[in-house]
Every structure is written in structure tokens, then in C-alpha cells.
Amino acid sequence: MKRIGLLGGTFDPPHLAHLALARQAREELRLDELRLLPAGQPWQKLAAGKRAPVAAAHRVAMLRLLTRGEPGIVIDERELHRAGPSYSVDTVRDIHGEQPQARLFFVIGQDQYARLHTWHDWRALLRLATLAVAGRAGEAPQAPPPVAAEPRDIEILALPPMAVSSTDIRARAAQGEEISSLVGPEVAAYIDQNALYRADLGS
Ligand SMILES: Nc1ncnc2c1ncn2[C@@H]1O[C@H](COP(=O)(O)OP(=O)(O)OP(=O)(O)O)[C@@H](O)[C@H]1O
Numbered sequence: 001m002k003r004i005g006l007l008g009g010t011f012d013p014p015h016l017a018h019l020a021l022a023r024q025a026r027e028e029l030r031l032d033e034l035r036l037l038p039a040g041q042p043w044q045k046l047a048a049g050k051r052a053p054v055a056a057a058h059r060v061a062m063l064r065l066l067t068r069g070e071p072g073i074v075i076d077e078r079e080l081h082r083a084g085p086s087y088s089v090d091t092v093r094d095i096h097g098e099q100p101q102a103r104l105f106f107v108i109g110q111d112q113y114a115r116l117h118t119w120h121d122w123r124a125l126l127r128l129a130t131l132a133v134a135g136r137a138g139e140a141p142q143a144p145p146p147v148a149a150e151p152r153d154i155e156i157l158a159l160p161p162m163a164v165s166s167t168d169i170r171a172r173a174a175q176g177e178e179i180s181s182l183v184g185p186e187v188a189a190y191i192d193q194n195a196l197y198r199a200d201l202g203s
């Protein structure tokens with residue numbers, strides 16, 4: 001049975017913790033393939049009044065640079081081509097429809113796991129995929145009560161803690177600080193050459 005990992009994100013910008021999480025999932029879950037799924041409309045971030053992400057073409061270009069030559073990691077752009085809010089359950093349904101025999105693993109960090117019950121039709125997502133959760137910022141994987149009460153298949157990923165976030169990187173880039181150690185030299189050069197995040201308007 002084919003084993004496919006799905007790692008969604010806004011990737012604004014993608015960073016070394018995303019890459020570490022993808023690699024960890026690939027190894028620990030023995031994946032045949034891990035798909036990175038950049039979100040078209042990260043509806044919860046937008047609803048919270050956060051700034052719109054940079055253009056999808058930039059986020060995809062940075063993901064390509066971050067993952068160049070990385071075996072088993074591919075970029076799946078389907079959410080960028082779908083109108084309306086990016087609901088993960090729609091993506092999982094699509095991929096399940098295309099590959100009904102495959103086992104799907106939906107990979108997330110604890111910050112998102114803690115909010116999973118606020119996602120669109122999250123129970124259906126739990127029925128279609130195994131969740132693979134990594135701790136984040138010192139927080140070990142732990143289900144929020146509504147999710148804990150639901151039957152679910154879950155794997156815990158042993159990702160070493162990494163104090164990296166896109167929010168912090170945008171703020172640093174806006175200050176003209178060095179960010180290579182957080183995104184790698186190629187993504188850092190891309191951000192510089194394309195003058196991304198120069199005026200970070202917060203969050
Ligand atoms: N340092 C990290 N450790 C573990 N998981 C992470 C880390 N950074 C991101 N993730 C996970 O990667 C996925 C995509 O994250 P996302 O693109 O929103 O990055 P982010 O750094 O959280 O961005 P932002 O700071 O803008 O919210 C989410 O499931 C998130 O939990």
C-alpha cells in the first residue's frame with residue numbers, strides 16, 4: 001500500500017523547520033512520497049486579520065529552492081488552483097479519490113493540532129487520514145478536548161524542537177537581519193532579490 005504524507009502550510013516563507021518536519025515524516029512514517037501543499041487562501045489567518053501572504057508564485061519558487069534535490073518530497077499546487085478558502089479536508093478528499101488504495105498521513109505541528117476542531121469538517125479529515133503530529137515551541141503533541149473525544153488514528157513525530165517560524169523570519173527580514181540560518185542560503189537570496197518582506201506590516 002502506497003504511503004503518502006501531506007504537509008500543508010502557508011509557507012510565507014518556507015523555512016528549515018518545514019524541511020525538517022517533512023524529512024522527519026518521510027523517514028519515521030516510511031513514506032513513499034511527501035507532498036508539500038501551499039495554501040491558496042489560508043482562511044483562518046485572513047479571518048484573524050493577518051496580512052495576506054506573498055504571491056503564490058513566490059511561495060512555490062521558495063519551496064522549490066528549499067527542497068531541491070530532496071528525495072521523496074514533492075510540491076503539490078492544487079490548493080493554489082482551487083477557488084475559495086483552502087480547506088484541508090477538500091485536499092484530502094481529492095487525493096483519496098485519486099489514490100483510493102493509498103494510506104494518507106496528514107502532517108501538522110502542535111500549534112495547528114491544538115486548533116484542529118476549528119477546521120472545516122475536521123471529523124471527515126480524521127476519517128480519511130492518519131494525523132502525524134510534531135511538537136512545537138516546547139509544546140508536546142496533545143489533542144484539544146473535542147479532538148481527544150473523537151476516534152482517530154494518530155502518529156507522534158519525534159521532531160527535535162526548532163524555534164523557527166515564518167512570522168519571526170518576516171520580522172527579521174523587515175529589519176534587514178540575516179535569515180540564512182533559518183531558511184537556508186538559497187531562499188534567503190530569493191527573498192533579498194525579490195525584496196520580499198521588506199515592509200512587514202506585522203503578524
Ligand atoms: N518550528 C516548527 N516546529 C514544528 N512544526 C512547525 C514548525 N514550523 C511550522 N510548523 C508546522 O508546519 C505547518 C505549516 O506551517 P506554516 O506555513 O503556517 O508556518 P509557520 O512558521 O507556523 O508560519 P506563521 O508564523 O506565519 O504562522 C504547520 O502544521 C505548522 O504547525
Ligand SMILES: O=C(O)c1ccc[n+]([C@@H]2O[C@H](COP(=O)([O-])O)[C@@H](O)[C@H]2O)c1
Pocket residue numbers: 007008009010011037039042044045086087088089112118119120
Ligand atoms: O481546513 C481548514 O479549515 C484549515 C484551517 C486552518 C489551517 N488549515 C491548514 O493547516 C495548514 C497550516 O496552516 P497555517 O495557517 O498554519 O499555514 C495549511 O495546510 C492550512 O491550509 C486548514
